[in-house]
Amino acid sequence: MALCCAVEPGSLDATAAVAEHGAAAYLEALREPGSRSRWARRARVLDLEQVRRATRSNRLRFVIPGDDEWPDALDVLVSGEPVQQMGGLPFGLWVKGEASLAGLTERAVAIVGSRAATAYGQSVATDLAAGLGVHGVGVVSGGAYGIDAAAHCGALATATPTVAVMAGGLDSPYPPGNATLLQRIAGQGLLVSELPPGEHPTRTRFLSRNRLIAALCPATIIVEAAWRSGARNTVSWASACGRIVLAVPGPVHSAT
Numbered sequence: 001m002a003l004c005c006a007v008e009p010g011s012l013d014a015t016a017a018v019a020e021h022g023a024a025a026y027l028e029a030l031r032e033p034g035s036r037s038r039w040a041r042r043a044r045v046l047d048l049e050q051v052r053r054a055t056r057s058n059r060l061r062f063v064i065p066g067d068d069e070w071p072d073a074l075d076v077l078v079s080g081e082p083v084q085q086m087g088g089l090p091f092g093l094w095v096k097g098e099a100s101l102a103g104l105t106e107r108a109v110a111i112v113g114s115r116a117a118t119a120y121g122q123s124v125a126t127d128l129a130a131g132l133g134v135h136g137v138g139v140v141s142g143g144a145y146g147i148d149a150a151a152h153c154g155a156l157a158t159a160t161p162t163v164a165v166m167a168g169g170l171d172s173p174y175p176p177g178n179a180t181l182l183q184r185i186a187g188q189g190l191l192v193s194e195l196p197p198g199e200h201p202t203r204t205r206f207l208s209r210n211r212l213i214a215a216l217c218p219a220t221i222i223v224e225a226a227w228r229s230g231a232r233n234t235v236s237w238a239s240a241c242g243r244i245v246l247a248v249p250g251p252v253h254s255a256t
Helices: 002-006 012-021 023-031 040-045 048-057 072-079 101-105 119-134 147-157 176-188 203-216 230-240
Strands: 061-063 093-096 108-113 138-141 162-166 190-193 219-223 244-248
Touching: 002 023, 002 040, 002 048, 012 023, 023 040, 072 203, 101 138, 101 162, 101 190, 108 119, 108 147, 108 203, 108 230, 119 138, 119 147, 119 219, 119 244, 138 147, 138 203, 147 162, 147 176, 162 176, 162 203, 176 190, 203 230, 219 230, 230 244
Parallel strands: 108 138, 108 219, 138 162, 162 190, 219 244
Antiparallel strands: 061 093, 093 190
């Protein structure tokens, strides 16, 4: 838990150090007065008990590799190729919801796409998720506006558990406009984050979050995406993890 608080998700140098020296030794080294690591200050000022209290008060749990509900699918990140100088297995994950993370993602597909989706794209994402749900296949996405929200709604419409992997702490729903949807997801599926309560999304956190969405599922479907869309980053992660990538193009007159 301490490393997740001190180190930014997807840090290659931290991942390599933990692999070589172990988590406890690396954390101790960060706290040494002479440490010149960029994560040293965070490690020294960390109030871990406060994080634990926030975890409990928000009805979250912290899952680490080796736990029963840790998804084996994430292990591909140990040897997967970095994307934009990020990568590596998470040190742990905060989870909200009653279901097992490993259980829900065992039969699931990632559906991602543009936030500024067309009505056509949202309809396709909803129909895809609902169709998968009818066959007992869940959906993993990022909880964002547009295609993400449409995919989650499609799963919920068929009473199929869905997983939203977030880029900030689970104590503060993001985006705020999807707060009700995220609450429904937590009630019927799971919210997941590599970041502790109190942390807010940033551009790099969205990019590192995408590796979890891609790794959790054997296939990723992209529904509409502009050239610089974050959804295309998820596709890059899926390719780096050796996952299947499928695409639904947008209308020919649309930017997505």
